[in-house]
Amino acid sequence: MPSVFSEQLQHHLAGRILLEPEIPFSPELLEQHLKQGWIRAEPAIQGEFPHCVCLRCGNRAPHLFAEFPCAHCGKTSIYCRNCLMMGRVTACKPLFTWAGPAPAFHPPRHPLHWEGTLSEGQQAASEAVKIAILQKNELLVWAVCGAGKTEVLFNGIEAALANGERVCIATPRTDVVLELAPRFRRVFPDIPIAALYGGSPDRHKWAQLVISTTHQLYRFASAFDAVIVDEVDAFPYTFDETLQRAVQKAAKDRCARIYLTATPGETWQLECKAGKRPFVTIPARYHRKPLPVPIFKWAGNWRRKFEKGQLPVPVEAWVKKRLETGKQALLFLPNISLMKKAEPVFKQLHPSIESVHAEDPERKEKVERMRAGKTPLLLTTTILERGVTFPNIDVCVVGAEDAIFTEAALVQIAGRAGRSADFPSGDVTFFHYGKSNAMVKAQRHILSMNEEAGKRGLLDA
Amino acid sequence: MHEYCLFCHQPLTHKLSWRTLIFPQPGPLLCEDCRAQLEKITPPVCPKCSRPLARLDASYREGDLCLDCARWEQDPEWAGVLDENISLYTYNDFCKDIFTRFKFRGDYALAAIFADGIKEALKSRAFDCIVPVPLSPERLSERLFNQAEALARAAGFETANILHRVHAEKQSKKTRAGRIHQAQTFYMEKDISIEGRSVLLVDDIYTTGSTVRHAAKVLREAGARKIVSLTAARS
Numbered sequence: 001m002p003s004v005f006s007e008q009l010q011h012h013l014a015g016r017i018l019l020e021p022e023i024p025f026s027p028e029l030l031e032q033h034l035k036q037g038w039i040r041a042e043p044a045i046q047g048e049f050p051h052c053v054c055l056r057c058g059n060r061a062p063h064l065f066a067e068f069p070c071a072h073c074g075k076t077s078i079y080c081r082n083c084l085m086m087g088r089v090t091a092c093k094p095l096f097t098w099a100g101p102a103p104a105f106h107p108p109r110h111p112l113h114w115e116g117t118l119s120e121g122q123q124a125a126s127e128a129v130k131i132a133i134l135q136k137n138e139l140l141v142w143a144v145c146g147a148g149k150t151e152v153l154f155n156g157i158e159a160a161l162a163n164g165e166r167v168c169i170a171t172p173r174t175d176v177v178l179e180l181a182p183r184f185r186r187v188f189p190d191i192p193i194a195a196l197y198g199g200s201p202d203r204h205k206w207a208q209l210v211i212s213t214t215h216q217l218y219r220f221a222s223a224f225d226a227v228i229v230d231e232v233d234a235f236p237y238t239f240d241e242t243l244q245r246a247v248q249k250a251a252k253d254r255c256a257r258i259y260l261t262a263t264p265g266e267t268w269q270l271e272c273k274a275g276k277r278p279f280v281t282i283p284a285r286y287h288r289k290p291l292p293v294p295i296f297k298w299a300g301n302w303r304r305k306f307e308k309g310q311l312p313v314p315v316e317a318w319v320k321k322r323l324e325t326g327k328q329a330l331l332f333l334p335n336i337s338l339m340k341k342a343e344p345v346f347k348q349l350h351p352s353i354e355s356v357h358a359e360d361p362e363r364k365e366k367v368e369r370m371r372a373g374k375t376p377l378l379l380t381t382t383i384l385e386r387g388v389t390f391p392n393i394d395v396c397v398v399g400a401e402d403a404i405f406t407e408a409a410l411v412q413i414a415g416r417a418g419r420s421a422d423f424p425s426g427d428v429t430f431f432h433y434g435k436s437n438a439m440v441k442a443q444r445h446i447l448s449m450n451e452e453a454g455k456r457g458l459l460d461a
Numbered sequence: 462m463h464e465y466c467l468f469c470h471q472p473l474t475h476k477l478s479w480r481t482l483i484f485p486q487p488g489p490l491l492c493e494d495c496r497a498q499l500e501k502i503t504p505p506v507c508p509k510c511s512r513p514l515a516r517l518d519a520s521y522r523e524g525d526l527c528l529d530c531a532r533w534e535q536d537p538e539w540a541g542v543l544d545e546n547i548s549l550y551t552y553n554d555f556c557k558d559i560f561t562r563f564k565f566r567g568d569y570a571l572a573a574i575f576a577d578g579i580k581e582a583l584k585s586r587a588f589d590c591i592v593p594v595p596l597s598p599e600r601l602s603e604r605l606f607n608q609a610e611a612l613a614r615a616a617g618f619e620t621a622n623i624l625h626r627v628h629a630e631k632q633s634k635k636t637r638a639g640r641i642h643q644a645q646t647f648y649m650e651k652d653i654s655i656e657g658r659s660v661l662l663v664d665d666i667y668t669t670g671s672t673v674r675h676a677a678k679v680l681r682e683a684g685a686r687k688i689v690s691l692t693a694a695r696s
Contacts, residue, residue, distance in 0.1 A: 063465045068569035068611070071601045081568060088567040090605070 005038045005100050011206035013039065013098040015166065015223025015250075017056055019087055022219070023096060024204065030096070038100030045091040049078045055095050057083035057218045058245035082242055083218050085198070097221055105164045105208045107191060112158035114151075114187040121282040121458045122152050128280040129156035133226045133256040140232075140272065143282035144291055144449050145262045145415025146389075150180065152282070153228060154187060156258070161191055161208060165225035168210045170217055170247060172234045174198070175387060181211050214243045220250035227251045232259040233268075233408055234386060262415060263408035263445075284453035288460040289424035291446050292417045294410070296439060299431035302399055306342045315398055315431050316349070322394055323350055323376055329394040331379050332413055334402035339379055342398075346379060355379035385412040392423035400430035400439050410442035466492035467574060468559065490573055498555035501578075502548055502695060509534070510670055511548035511695055533670065543677045544688055548667050548695030549578040556694050560665060564608045572608070572615035575693045579616035582691060589658040590621040594676050595647070597628040612693055613663045620663070623650045624676055637669050647679045656684035667692035 009025050023030065033039040045052050050062035059065070059082035070077035073092040080089045089095070118126055125141055132139035133156040143149045153169070160167050169184075171177060174197040181195035194200075194207035196216040203216075210220075214229070227247055251257065264272070264279075271277035285291065299312040311319075322329045331346075333339045336357045343355045354375050356366045363383075370378045371390060378384075382404060395417045397405060405413075410430070417426030430439055453459050465472055467490040475481070475488060489496060505514045509530040514522065523531035533539045550556055563571040593609035601607060613620045629646045660680050662673055673690040680688055 063463075064470070066568070066570035068567075068606050071605045071607075077605075079567065079569070081570065084562070084566050084568055088605075 005033060005036070007103075009033060010038075010098060010100060010103050012204060013096060014103050014206075015098070015221065016219055017095050017097050017221040018219060019044070019056075019089065019093065019095060021087065033100070036100075038098070040097050040099040041094035042097070043091065044089045044093060044095045045078050045080060052078060052091075054080035054082060054089055056080070056086075056089050058242050058249060059083065083215075086215070086218060103206075105161075105166070107161050107164060107208065109162060110158070111161050111188050111191050112154055113189055114154055116151060118151060119148065119284075119286045119288070119458070121284050121453070121456070122148055122286065125152045125280045125282050126155050129153060129258055130159055132156070132258060132278070133160050136225070136254045136256045138257045138259075138278060140259045140261070140264060140268065140277055140279035141282070142264055142272070142279050143260065143262060144285060145412060146285040146287075146419050147262075147282040148286040149230075149260050149282075150183060153258070157188075157209070157226070157228075160226045160256070161188065163225075166208055166210070166223060167226045167228070168212060168217070168220070168224040168250060169228045169230065170212050170214045170250075171230035172214050172243075173231075173387065174213055176230060177211050177213055184209060184211060214246060217243075217246040217250040220246075222249075222252050224251050224255055226256040226258070228258040228260065230260045231386065232261045233263050233265050234261075263411045265408070281449075281452065283449040283456065284458035285418075285424070287421035287424050288458065289418065290450040290453065290459055292414060292426050292428045293446050293450070294414045294428040294430050294439075294443050296400075296430050296432060296435060296443075299398065299433060301433055302431065303338070303433075306338055306345070309341075309345055311342075311345055312398070312431065315396070318396055318429060318431075319346070319349055319377060326376070327394055328370065328373065328375070328390065328392065329377050329396065330384060330390070330413075330416055331377055332385070332395070332397040332405075333379060333381060334399045334404050336381055338399070339381060343379060346377065350376050353377045353379065356384065357381045358383045382409055382413075384416070385409050388416070389419050390416070391420040392426070393417060394427040394429075396427075396429040396431060398431045399433070401432045401434055401436035405436070405438060407438045407441040407445060410438060411445050414442065414446060463488055463490055466490070466495055467570060468492075468495045468562075495555070498553070499574075500551040500553050500556070502551055508545070509543075510546045510667065511692075513551065529670065533674065539674055539678075542681055542688070543670070543674050543690060546667055546670065546673060546690045546692060546695075547582050548692045549575060549582060550694045552666055552668075552694040552696035560608075560694065563611075564604065564665065567604055567606070569606055569611055572611040575612055576615040576617070579612065579618075579691065579693070583616075583618075583661070586661075586689070587659075588661040588687075588689070590623070590655065591618045591661045591663060592624055592676075592680070593620050593622065594662060594664040594672060595622065595624045595626045597626045597646070599628045609664045612665060618663075623653050623655070624648070624679065625650060637671075643671070643675070645675055645679070647676050649679055649683050654684070655680060657686045658684075659687035660685045660689075662688060662690040664690060664692045665694065667695045 044055050047053055050065045052065055053060050059080050064082040065078055067076050067078055070092055078091040157167055177195050177197050185193050191209050192207040193209045194202040194205040196212035272279045297314050299314050302312045305312045339355050346353045354366050356363050369375045414428045417428050418424045471492050502513055507527040507530055509526050512527045521528045562568045591613055593613055596607050610620050624647050627646050662676055664673055677688045
């Protein structure tokens with residue numbers, strides 16, 4: 001029996017928790033390493049049905065476990081329904097982790113190659129991030145939409161990488177992984193970087209910097225010295241406790257945790273105000289102009305109007321004005337069925353008006369047409385509230401009082417306007433049939449960010 | 462009562478009434494949105510294979526039957542091999558999502574979605590034995606359960622696993638011609654007699670009808686008197 005472990009297997013398994021089919025090495029090699037204690041095999045599901053725990057995803061919800069007659073063990077076995085999409089975890093098959101010596105990285109002394117400069121607001125946040133990463137603390141970066149959050153991470157990440165530490169950036173959405181990975185590869189050219197999402201080619205890659213969807217973190221355990229969670233308030237991260245546990249599990253016991261968001265949830269906001277949660281704000285955009293503040297307009301019973309095949313008068317006037325001046329606009333509606341009813345009515349104003357929603361098979365093409373300036377007005381559900389950036393648009397919400405439009409959603413929606421330095425302003429209108437608390441809070445949120453930015457001298461006159 | 466939709470995991474809302482209070486019902490497994498996407502097959506259908514005829518062009522029909530069944534019945538090798546196929550739901554995009562998760566991801570619990578439909582369809586019928594269409598041993602060790610057997614068991618039926626299958630390429634990877642002219646992959650368990658018996662074959666999806674007919678042929682050769690197949694979905 002060999003007395004040295006396989007370095008390839010070590011690289012494959014260190015910091016990870018995997019099922020046998022996810023380990024592309026021979027069963028004999030696996031067996032040897034198990035015997036030597038370099039690999040640990042643990043029962044994947046622990047406890048009695050239905051009160052069990054999935055060791056991979058941390059699921060504990062009884063309705064997300066089920067029993068089945070297993071052809072492998074010939075008995076009734078349990079499987080986890082929560083992380084099923086990543087390959088089924090069953091009670092009769094173990095999960096494997098690396099238990100041997102930890103692998104080392106050999107990064108260059110100064111891995112960051114970036115010529116850009118940080119704005120004043122970014123600079124302050126960047127320093128706070130670096131300190132939190134070095135001291136393994138928790139920090140919330142509360143940065144307005146368009147503040148330039150990514151650059152704020154560079155210095156802190158460089159410090160960790162130079163120390164030979166392993167760093168992870170987790171985000172709820174694959175789009176963001178795909179957008180971030182090339183940016184980080186450009187500024188850290190000598191660091192092995194893996195971009196992980198469902199079906200990613202990098203999934204077996206040994207990397208010091210991992211950019212991953214929150215789901216893919218299920219396959220990590222005690223791996224990272226610093227975890228950065230982007231859009232910490234965004235679906236599905238807030239809703240899914242198991243995803244939060246995945247982030248905890250992927251981190252080492254002593255690990256820096258950096259959370260990024262433009263719209264922290266209410267609890268976090270209160271914790272910040274009470275001084276219980278360390279945070280840093282970037283209240284101004286990188287182009288140093290204030291955020292467009294939403295204005296409220298009463299639109300009467302908009303629901304009934306749409307159902308009768310008409311447009312609420314103030315909405316029609318708003319849209320017509322945009323069509324006349326040729327300024328593109330996004331119009332948010334509370335749900336798909338309402339949007340489908342409203343679309344033909346809007347189309348009478350202009351034939352190129354389109355609508356898009358989460359399950360729309362043409363979603364990408366429609367967003368492209370909007371970006372190319374071919375669509376004067378795009379109707380959308382909350383799907384476009386985040387991430388998507390069009391340079392020069394106005395934004396409105398029809399039915400802004402609907403429960404789907406939370407404070408966070410409305411702040412994000414307002415954050416779509418005035419993104420580029422060439423067109424730093426834009427109109428944001430919330431049409432309603434009775435103001436909601438969320439609307440008032442969203443407006444107050446934006447006003448207070450502008451006020452803070454003014455006080456800190458982060459805005460140009 | 463079920464608290465969450467079995468498919469999308471959203472919390473279920475229950476209408477509370479005197480009736481539900483006095484006679485507690487298990488309630489639906491799926492939420493309204495998911496249920497609305499399941500498309501039940503309703504008459505008029507081809508009496509042989511349950512193919513919905515309402516939207517079928519006249520050129521795809523021959524007498525009472527759909528053209529596919531007419532072709533099967535004109536082929537001396539296949540005529541009369543299968544008495545009838547009963548299908549419950551149209552294999553639409555939603556149904557496809559269910560089966561992808563059920564079969565390929567291995568979400569065994571989803572079989573329960575079809576339990577009531579299967580019971581309902583078999584209510585006024587009796588069979589001597591219920592035989593699930595088998596998987597090859599290789600496929601079974603990959604999936605860890607047989608989806609056809611799971612469907613029958615979810616509906617509360619004991620199955621007689623008397624058919625076996627040798628390993629071949631996946632059905633879903635083949636063309637229609639490839640499916641029909643494939644070699645026989647099924648064989649009967651030794652020393653079992655089904656002479657003169659009526660048999661219900663259970664499978665997940667009816668596409669060309671080739672799988673159930675190949676299975677039925679083996680049963681017919683073993684002496685089965687009547688063979689009906691029940692498939693949860695039909696494309």
